[in-house]
Amino acid sequence: MQILRQRRGMNRTVLAGLIGMSPSWVKRVENGQLQTPGLEMILRIAEALRVRDLSDLTGYLAGHTSLFTGPGHPRLAAVQDAVNAYPLTTRQEAPPAEHLRARLARAWSARHSAPNHRDVVGQLLPDLIRDAQLAVRQADTAVDRRTAQAALAEVYSLSQFFLAYQPDPSLLWRVAERGMVAAQESEDPHAIGVAAWLAAEAHRDSGPGHYDAADTVTMETLEYLRPLAPDASDDVRAITGALTVAAGYTAARRGDTGTAWRHWDTAREMADRLPADYYHPVTSFSRAIMGAHAVTVAVELHAGGESVRQAARAEAEVIPSRPRRARHRIEQARGYQLDGQPDVALATLAQAYEAAPETIRYNGYARRIVLEETEAASPDRRRRASDLAVRIGVLAA
Structure with a gap:
């Protein structure tokens, strides 16, 4: 754990905050003063450190479990x-x-x-x-x-x-x-905005060591696009809004609550200026998606209660894109899991599967939750988690 943490450029305080423990607890685990954590905590650590194979963290090479990279299509x-x-x-x-x-x-x-x-x-x-x-x-x-x-x-x-x-x-x-x-x-301003949005996504998903790069590409592109907004097409204004949300996501990953919600508020104002039925063909940015973005901001801030409150407000049915609707369900499930509601989290992941099976099948967060619940104390929850795990390919039939 210490090696992986240091490779990420992450200090103990940051890791402790991401997994909901104290810096002294992290230190004692790394120094071998505590027993190996249970599966739930191991998976939480793996998520925080963006471990792609569980054996990289546990050292148990006989059983490779890929967490954040799905099986090859x-x-x-x-x-x-x-x-x-x-x-x-x-x-x-x-x-x-x-x-x-x-x-x-x-x-x-x-x-x-x-x-x-x-x-x-x-x-x-x-x-x-x-x-x-x-x-x-x-x-x-x-x-x-x-x-x-x-x-x-x-x-x-x-x-x-x-x-x-x-x-x-x-x-x-x-x-x-x-x-x-x-x-x-x-x-083409729209093409540049879309490419920058995707580059920022890739940087952010590569871990804390890439957050600065995500911010750089996002902010530089926003500086280029914002002066064009008054006379721009809906697509250009929408990609500007999507990039603003992206800045909020990165701030949330850093734990910067105020900045994350400020970017979300700005993006919501941008969305409100778009036509009511507008939906960006690449990023899904629209009025309808802002509730889903609020759920993700809360989840990335590891705020379980706020995640659930936002999930209750955000309607999945208004999202026309099946994969984006499924992703929203996954983010809701993450919120319920953070809030200590694993049964609701599993039910929400089942809804994600119904919307777009290939989205949940290749999503690392969904796979982590399902895998964790296959070890639940509740027999009924273990059964439901195992059934879903088989359907998404985490476990063999």
Whole structure:
């Protein structure tokens, strides 16, 4: 635990706050003065330290348990091949820009509407990646090239949703960096905002050592976008709001309550200025999503009571995107778990599974809660947790 904590650049006080214990307790565990904690606490420590395999923390190599990286999706290899390919000698002609945009729109629609959204997107991505790359290479004018770069950046954005929680983090980072470069080359404010939002997500999910990088990309992009807001499209104003929420998430991860809620308040004001039925096609930013964002801010602050209060106010049914609705259910479950309501947490995760099985299957937080409850004292809760664990692939049938 001490080695992993120090690798994260985290002192004992920070780790203690994240797991709800005292710094002296952390010190005694690290010095071997206390017995090995129970499974619930081990999983809590693993979450705080962003341990990807439980054996890295426990030293028990015979039983690998992946926590934050889900099992590789069956279509991962095809997407890897498409990202890694450099078809310099192909004679294939790039599709027209309008055709590529229409395919991208259908792909985003499928991602939001299909319960097996990773499977659908994974099937579409290889051809989209290849054709978007060809469109950039074969552009005849500067304007055409910028248009093609914007489309390529969007394809890379879609790729990042597929690659999240997959067992190839280096591929995710390559795609994130290529997406940012393509967006900058496009000079399109919306493309730049989306690429920055995804880069900030990747940095924040990489642990405390990357929080500064997440803040840097978020704040610099907001500084670029905010002056454009008065005359900008709804999409540009929405990505500005989504980036503001992202800043709040990072502040919450740091435990900075005031800053986290201040960013949320600012983002809510931005959402209120959007049309009532507007829904951003990439980030889901909208009026409807602000309740879900409030739940996540409270959860990231490890405020169990506030998480439950926000969960009671936030309606999942108003979120049109199935994977985003499932993610909201997972965040609600995290809140109920923090508040000592494991039965409600399990029931909420079951609702997440109904909304989008592939979202919960590849979400590390959901897997942690389910795995923890398979060891619960209550036989009924153990049974329900075990049933759900089998469905999401944590346990074998």
